Amino acid sequence: MISTLEELLPEAKFSKQPSGGGTPAGVRKHSSQSSAAVVYDDGHGKAALSVSLGRQNPEEVAEGDLACPDKNFTPFETCSATTLTDGPRLVLFKGWEYPDRREETRWWYADLLTPEGYRISVHEWNAPAEKGAGVSRPAPPLSLDRMKGLAQAEEWRPLLASLPEPEASAPRPPAPEGLSGDTILSRLTELLPEGLTVKESGKQEAEYAYVVVDDGQGKSFVQINIQPGMSDVAATLFGSDAEVLDDGTKVVTHQGPGEKGGAGVKMREVDTIRPGGLRVVISAFNAANQNEAASREEPALPLDQLKKIATSEVRLG
Structure with missing residues (x-):
């Protein structure tokens, strides 16, 4: 995953994230999901960048599965949630790591869910780590259009297909008590x-x-x-x-x-x-x-x- 991520990114220096960062360094796997993270340095400041790949049961994929957060709880600069012509659901988000803006760590992401149940999420920050590292550049390095292209890259398909098939869904929990x-x-x-x-x-x-x-x-x-x-x-x-x-x-x-x-x-x-x-x-x-x-x-x-x-x-x- 790391080599694929580095190959898909514009030319830069790559390194591991500093200890204590919120985003996991290297590659992590659990059940039907895998993630990888690097520090990207294009000469304008180091930036944390991560990708996660996952699978879910196709019958559980609904059009509203990916949506922009409620701005009254998660403030953001811009956010769009669209269904692409070939069926995938895509969210493009520009916001901040801390909703109260106590630090100017910016957090941008592209989140893609396909009708087959494949999910590709790409995240970036304007600091060497998601949390616990000072801001190193005014904004994350990649535009949202570039992030969209990264999430849609065909190079992820073999890796997605190699993930274990998702387990059968657990029964839907009963509706919460009280008024709707x-x-x-x-x-x-x-x-x-x-x-x-x-x-x-x-x-x-x-x-x-x-x-x-x-x-x-x-x-x-x-x-x-x-x-x-x-x-x-x-x-x-x-x-x-x-x-x-x-x-x-x-x-x-x-x-x-x-x-x-x-x-x-x-x-x-x-x-x-x-x-x-x-x-x-x-x-x-x-x-x-x-x-x-x-x-x-x-x-x-x-x-x-x-x-x-x-x-x-x-x-x-």
Whole structure:
């Protein structure tokens, strides 16, 4: 794999990655996957570069298998996800190794999945290692077009074919308990006060959803978790100072700096648990997401509005 990778790259000096780097040095194999990594030096600064090859059952390959990440959780410069004319699914991504940009390590990749179940992922950084090494050049060495060509290279085919056939799929796990993300997102949107415009939204399969709202003074990220069966944490999270409502719901509030992200981020949070163990937590930020600096003075929703949403009716059935 290393020799094939080096042959496909533009002429440069190659070396092993420094110890402590996040990307594996040399070649690693496990089950139906193999990976290789080198340090590439074209005279403009050393760069970590890696490729991984894998196989999966063709019947499991779906058009949506490869997609761009949610930008509110994984910020990026550019990302595209397309289905090529001959069937493969391709993602081209330009972003950062650290979502909060605490270091300017750039991470670019091309990820290709063919209808036969072959997957080729090529990654590059503007540092000698994925993590633990200082930035050595302004950007990774290869353009996304060059990365696309590298992922599509026919030279990988014999290596892919030599990988063990993937094992039979394990039974699909049961759906998570609790409300679906779609239901939570719909309910959250319904309960937002007038004067807010939803700019973006997203959700997980179950228990979580978010919206990015704007009241004309800047974007504000609002997220909600609805978790059943949480009675075992009630004593830990809801002490004697918790407010107890008439129906037995316990409520605590928090205000302070955001746990992640850029300068000046403030968070307001209302955490509730109902007598049956249903926990509803909602928080609002004065930023468009948790990885960026503040975009407004205060979160768009005050604590009393967050409390109203958190204690509203929840229909699990």
